[in-house]
Amino acid sequence: MNESDFAFLRALLQRKSGIALGSDKLYLADSRLSILCRKRNVDSIDTLMRQLRLGREPELESAIVEAMTTNETLFFRDQTPFTLFRDVILPERLAVNAARRQLRIWCAAVSSGQEAYSLAMILEDMAERLAGWRIEILGTDISGEILEKARAGVYSQFEVQRGLPIQMLLRHFTQVGDKWHISDRLRSMVEFRQHNLLDASDSLGQFDAIFCRNVLIYFDPPTKTRVLARLAQRLAPQASLVLGATETVLGLPSDFTPDRDNRGLIRLSRDIRPSPLPLPMAARGAGLARPL
Structure with missing residues (x-):
């Protein structure tokens, strides 16, 4: 070239x-x-x-x-964000949302789906605690091709060996030939949509947690600021943003500040006006946004 x-x-x-x-x-x-x-x-x-x-x-x-576009991802990547989700984010949001019993999570730049399915596994393992709750996990990416792989939920031996504990592999996957198929139940917990982080996202509604990991590193400072502003509009009050291990909001004009007590969590530094209610997620298979 x-x-x-x-x-x-x-x-x-x-x-x-x-x-x-x-x-x-x-x-x-x-x-x-x-x-x-x-x-x-x-x-x-x-x-x-x-x-x-x-x-x-x-x-x-x-x-x-x-x-x-770089589509590097794996199950339970870096582990710490998933520990924070289980031990910090979930207890907080279950208390805040106790009355309406609904939980919404957005995995931005989800690639081939491993991050979204990792979160679904954590929630599935808490099914008894979350009985009667309405759970929605939305995974978005700019690449339509990679989203087709995410929707299929079919992974190679190499892919499931990267970060996925053997007990979770056996519990949530079925081996077919040399491929591993994720369970229908977990696939029904996640919706995948094509979405560009530079575009308006009002129709997505608000979320209790947003995972936008290892994406900002590819943007220049003005683009990072623009994307962070859009993410801030999508977070419910007191909700959390999770970035990649090498990403930070420090030095950028935004409505976020790092959580002093929980390294890796980013909080809104001021209240954002509530966004419109989300449009219903399109039904697929057994359906989405269903009670556990």
Whole structure:
């Protein structure tokens, strides 16, 4: 890829996804777009970029953004966020929501679904405590292709070995050939939707916890500030935001501040006006937003 095409690609990614691709990532662009060329039967990256510059194929723009998106994830990644969810976030929200008995969780940039299903496993293991509660887990990502994998809930031996305790694997998965299929019950607890974090999210409603991990690291400071402002609008009063281990809100103008008592949790530093009620989640299989 020549320097002119690389500059065009970087500008497109910034505009469409917020990804600030470094000037030293030409090798990454060549690698990712070579794979895309093979998928689309295009003879070279130069030809692909000529098609892109014509601006006649919005679907090609989306395919290139998806190709350049990093989809690295695993079950119970970094462990600490899930411990905080079980030991801090859940007790708080169960007390706050005791009257209406509803819990809503948003996994932003969910990739192939492991984070959302990890949270579902924690909730499933608390089924007796949560009897009669209405549980909703929403997983969103900019990539439609990766969301199809998340919805399927089918993982390789390598994927289930990464972070997933053996007892949870045997309890929540069924082996079919060389693949592991997550249980229908857990799949019915999660809805996956395509969503760009740069876009308005009013229709999603409010959440008791938002997991947006290892995403801000790809954004420049203005984009981080914009995304954090949108996330703040989606959090219910006294609710929590969970970022990646290397991410922080310090130094950024936002409505968030780190929790002094629980490292890894981010809290709203002021009250945000309540958002509209969420639109109903679309039914799938056994249905969503159902009591445990």
